[in-house]
Amino acid sequence: MTVSCRDVWKVYGPRPERIVGSPQADLPRSELLARTGCVAAVRGVSFDVAPGEVFVVMGLSGSGKSTLVRMLNRLHEPTAGTILIDGEDIGALDADRLRELRRRRVSMVFQHFGLLPHRRIVDNVAFGLEIQGVDRTERLRRAHEVLEVVGLEGWADAFPEELSGGMQQRVGLARALATDPEIMLFDEPFSALDPLIRRDMQDEVLRLQRELRKTMIFITHDLMEALKLGDRIAVMKDGRFVQVGTPEEVVIRPADAYVADFTRDVPRSHVLRARSVMQPPNGAHAFAGDVSPETLLVDLLPILARSEAPLRVVEDGRAIGVVDRAAVLAAMVEDAG
Amino acid sequence: MQERLGGSPRAAALPGRPVAAPGQHAWARRAAWVLGLGAAVALGLRLAGGFPERWVVDLARSFNAFQDWVITNQRTHPVFRYGLVPLKDLVNGSFDAIVRLLSRMTWFGLIATLSLISGAAAGWRKGVLAAVGFGSMALLGLWPESVETLALMVMAVVAALAVGIPLGIVAGRRPVVDRLLRPVLDGMQTIPAFSYLVPLVLLFSIGTTTALIATIVFALPPAIRLTSLGVRLVSRGAIEVAESFGSTRRQLLWKVQLPLAKPHIMLGVNQTIMMALGMVVIAASVGFRGLGRVVYNALQRRDVGEALAGGIAIVVLAVVLDRVTMGWSERDRRQRGVGSPRLGRWTLSRRAVWAAAVAGAVLAVVVGREVLRQQDFPTTWALSISEPVNRAVAWLTLHVSDVTEAMTGSMIRFGLDPLRDLLLGVPWWMVAGGAALAAWKVSRRPGLPILAFTCVAGVGLVGMWEISMDTLSQVVVAVASSVVLAIPIGVWSAWDDRVRRALRPILDAMQTMPQFVYLVPVVALFGVGRVPGVIAALVYALPPGIRLTDTGIRQVPRETVEAALAFGSTRWQVLTKVQLPLARPSILLGVNQTVMMVLSVVIIAGLVGGGGLGYEVIQGLSHDPGRGMVAGICILLLAIVIDRITQMMGRVRGAAPAAGASV
Numbered sequence A: 001m002t003v004s005c006r007d008v009w010k011v012y013g014p015r016p017e018r019i020v021g022s023p024q025a026d027l028p029r030s031e032l033l034a035r036t037g038c039v040a041a042v043r044g045v046s047f048d049v050a051p052g053e054v055f056v057v058m059g060l061s062g063s064g065k066s067t068l069v070r071m072l073n074r075l076h077e078p079t080a081g082t083i084l085i086d087g088e089d090i091g092a093l094d095a096d097r098l099r100e101l102r103r104r105r106v107s108m109v110f111q112h113f114g115l116l117p118h119r120r121i122v123d124n125v126a127f128g129l130e131i132q133g134v135d136r137t138e139r140l141r142r143a144h145e146v147l148e149v150v151g152l153e154g155w156a157d158a159f160p161e162e163l164s165g166g167m168q169q170r171v172g173l174a175r176a177l178a179t180d181p182e183i184m185l186f187d188e189p190f191s192a193l194d195p196l197i198r199r200d201m202q203d204e205v206l207r208l209q210r211e212l213r214k215t216m217i218f219i220t221h222d223l224m225e226a227l228k229l230g231d232r233i234a235v236m237k238d239g240r241f242v243q244v245g246t247p248e249e250v251v252i253r254p255a256d257a258y259v260a261d262f263t264r265d266v267p268r269s270h271v272l273r274a275r276s277v278m279q280p281p282n283g284a285h286a287f288a289g290d291v292s293p294e295t296l297l298v299d300l301l302p303i304l305a306r307s308e309a310p311l312r313v314v315e316d317g318r319a320i321g322v323v324d325r326a327a328v329l330a331a332m333v334e335d336a337g
Numbered sequence B: 001m002q003e004r005l006g007g008s009p010r011a012a013a014l015p016g017r018p019v020a021a022p023g024q025h026a027w028a029r030r031a032a033w034v035l036g037l038g039a040a041v042a043l044g045l046r047l048a049g050g051f052p053e054r055w056v057v058d059l060a061r062s063f064n065a066f067q068d069w070v071i072t073n074q075r076t077h078p079v080f081r082y083g084l085v086p087l088k089d090l091v092n093g094s095f096d097a098i099v100r101l102l103s104r105m106t107w108f109g110l111i112a113t114l115s116l117i118s119g120a121a122a123g124w125r126k127g128v129l130a131a132v133g134f135g136s137m138a139l140l141g142l143w144p145e146s147v148e149t150l151a152l153m154v155m156a157v158v159a160a161l162a163v164g165i166p167l168g169i170v171a172g173r174r175p176v177v178d179r180l181l182r183p184v185l186d187g188m189q190t191i192p193a194f195s196y197l198v199p200l201v202l203l204f205s206i207g208t209t210t211a212l213i214a215t216i217v218f219a220l221p222p223a224i225r226l227t228s229l230g231v232r233l234v235s236r237g238a239i240e241v242a243e244s245f246g247s248t249r250r251q252l253l254w255k256v257q258l259p260l261a262k263p264h265i266m267l268g269v270n271q272t273i274m275m276a277l278g279m280v281v282i283a284a285s286v287g288f289r290g291l292g293r294v295v296y297n298a299l300q301r302r303d304v305g306e307a308l309a310g311g312i313a314i315v316v317l318a319v320v321l322d323r324v325t326m327g328w329s330e331r332d333r334r335q336r337g338v339g340s341p342r343l344g345r346w347t348l349s350r351r352a353v354w355a356a357a358v359a360g361a362v363l364a365v366v367v368g369r370e371v372l373r374q375q376d377f378p379t380t381w382a383l384s385i386s387e388p389v390n391r392a393v394a395w396l397t398l399h400v401s402d403v404t405e406a407m408t409g410s411m412i413r414f415g416l417d418p419l420r421d422l423l424l425g426v427p428w429w430m431v432a433g434g435a436a437l438a439a440w441k442v443s444r445r446p447g448l449p450i451l452a453f454t455c456v457a458g459v460g461l462v463g464m465w466e467i468s469m470d471t472l473s474q475v476v477v478a479v480a481s482s483v484v485l486a487i488p489i490g491v492w493s494a495w496d497d498r499v500r501r502a503l504r505p506i507l508d509a510m511q512t513m514p515q516f517v518y519l520v521p522v523v524a525l526f527g528v529g530r531v532p533g534v535i536a537a538l539v540y541a542l543p544p545g546i547r548l549t550d551t552g553i554r555q556v557p558r559e560t561v562e563a564a565l566a567f568g569s570t571r572w573q574v575l576t577k578v579q580l581p582l583a584r585p586s587i588l589l590g591v592n593q594t595v596m597m598v599l600s601v602v603i604i605a606g607l608v609g610g611g612g613l614g615y616e617v618i619q620g621l622s623h624d625p626g627r628g629m630v631a632g633i634c635i636l637l638l639a640i641v642i643d644r645i646t647q648m649m650g651r652v653r654g655a656a657p658a659a660g661a662s663v
């Protein structure tokens, strides 16, 4: 596992340790604050993230997402619990080793971009390398490369204030990529952007993820964004994970009323994939086409609408099932029921 | 900002207030207060006034004894032999060296160098401004004095920044240090410029060292404060970014905090320079030469023409220094938007501009030394304005003296004298009690009243009761007049953008001028005495009153005003029932600043016959430092009381308007 959290807590306030694991921790937030002066931002969270996985943490504002993600590089110190990165307990790192971790292995993209206004774009992108002590020509070369990756090569000499919000966040992305980390942390990176630009940026992240295969921990409060990007989604509420699962699981089998409330309006066709509605190969031989088991139903619909024939689901060159119109429709109407 | 200052709870409380019963109550209470105070004063006037002579402690003798001890031991005591004396020698030596260097550059070379540096740093317009400014200082026939003033400024500013900026950085990064420094800086900024000089004279006697140290200390607070503020204002986000990429603390400082704090630091540099100039000219009273000396001597001789020439040179210097440093800072901030490649091939890089400026400066120095061969500006080229000015003043005196004399007379008869007689007519404890009462009313805590009583009593204890009450009466009259003038002007300016635009350059100029200079024109018009001091003080203190009234009214949310208009309020009702009450915190802040500015000028007015504590300090600086020291302490005590009370006025009343009504 690239990242493992075991029973991680973060309590803000005086003598925070006493809250951890005590019955008080289960009090509602305002009551806890009134009684102890503490805020339990993250309460006993555990999860594992596999290499190359996109792990999305979703929750409303104030649910502790930012706090959680900041504990992964110890911008905030956990009050209790263990965080392992590549099996190494980062809580035990001394200041130098922690800096090394931040410089080379974990980088972060911020909600409000966090560009430094006094530096040109290229110097912003090179910031992490500069902190590492990479010499000037080398870091600029690398920064130009990364700028090309995010499609901003023409803006290297501009200053942040000259760029639109979407472009600024591309710079933020480029800056995080420039140090070539294995783990990238995203704290609501697209929340401040307009919906259309947000979609572009999400596609950009998906593209980069296909090419670079980073381990990503992605914070958002937007369910559609979570469903689109996440290999797995953790739904967070008042500092706890209420459900961890694939997008499909979260939508189809919400763990409680809170999650159900969240996902009620999500069209199932946007989360269900061919794999979960296919039937075993049944001897039919006329197909409207081949699809991968990961295809969303919403993408099957146009093909099935055009033809009476079913679709063949193919994985690694092997037919593993068929999907027909009836199965898709049946899966979608379960929505209403 | 608007929302916060407008304060919804306050806005919400407004409609509720004019309920009849409490209103009448308040009116009755106010009447009771007035009657009570009147009765107390009437009673007080029958008792023995003033401070009992036998309680007075003679501190002056101890201070003088201390100075004598310093003088006798100067050569022998290790603290002096290895500390103060070498320091003095170092200061004098450096000062002479700088003056010599600047003089050897010749007037032409120096003016060209300063203008080119200004131009390279702040744009060619500022370069031209500097050339015209320094040129006119030379034309006024004051070049050697200007060089002396510049030399001391350079030393003081460099030292103040060398101490202030690092200290500010530490304070900005460590809240503990900031908390420790804050009261010290508050204290330093409460002390009027003059009071800094006396204790230094005790140690160093008069001379360049005293002037330099006083200037450094006086100019230090803004450098520390603004640096610290700039560092603290760096957003949490920017720091998090640096940390998330693994910055060390040093990298964080150099790559993030300092660059982002730079505009504030530059503002600090600007203010340090302006404060230093203000002090350098006052340092004439401890024997420093330069432009201040010109004005000082001329004022002593009542030679208005000469004083005006010196005053103009100081103002010109102030304006040039201010505009150039501000322009430099602004340009520096804008520079990032103007990447050199995009301005076409004619753009010179910054480095090239600087290289050209340096080359030009060297050339100018060579021309000055080898071609013109004039070290000082030739006296034959200088214009003497003192003669014609004195003639104009004589004419003016003849023609407006009726008016000015009437003003002077009525201000003394209806303002200064009755107030002073009142303050001296009642027993001391009544004055101190009055201060304590005022302190109680504004703070509602015992601390401030005790402080106020102690400070006022202290003034009597050290034996300066009458003199201090004289100064106090001048302060009160000047503050009252200044506020009475400033508020209507501020309101007008808030109502009418044209007025605001017209006022702006005037107020800017007024705020750039060192306080010392204000004495010159009032002496021309009003002669010498208490009144010119009061008038100089009240004029000097006008800008903050006007500006803060204006800001306060403009910050009233538009909707609140519209609501009042929707109920059919007249303009006057909008002003008195909505705008002024809501602008009150801002106006009271203006009053606080007015009071402090008035105090510092009233003290300096000792130079032009204002009497009071200022006169004692000036006399003390040259003849009787012990007594000067005691007067300095009295100034400090008065300043503390006045400052704390007026500051509280803004804070407590502004924060909790209901508190007074409900008690």
Ligand SMILES: Nc1ncnc2c1ncn2[C@@H]1O[C@H](COP(=O)(O)OP(=O)(O)O)[C@@H](O)[C@H]1O
Residues within 6 Å of the ligand: A012, A013, A039, A040, A041, A059, A060, A061, A062, A063, A064, A065, A066, A067, A068
């Ligand atoms: N430095 C802090 N001190 C005290 N409370 C904090 C601090 N940071 C966050 N909190 C509190 O912790 C809770 C979770 O905050 P955060 O992690 O920012 O939530 P999210 O990112 O999900 O909106 C909030 O109630 C917030 O007020």
Ligand SMILES: [Mg+2]
Residues within 6 Å of the ligand: A065, A066, A067, A188
């Ligand atoms: Mg957040």
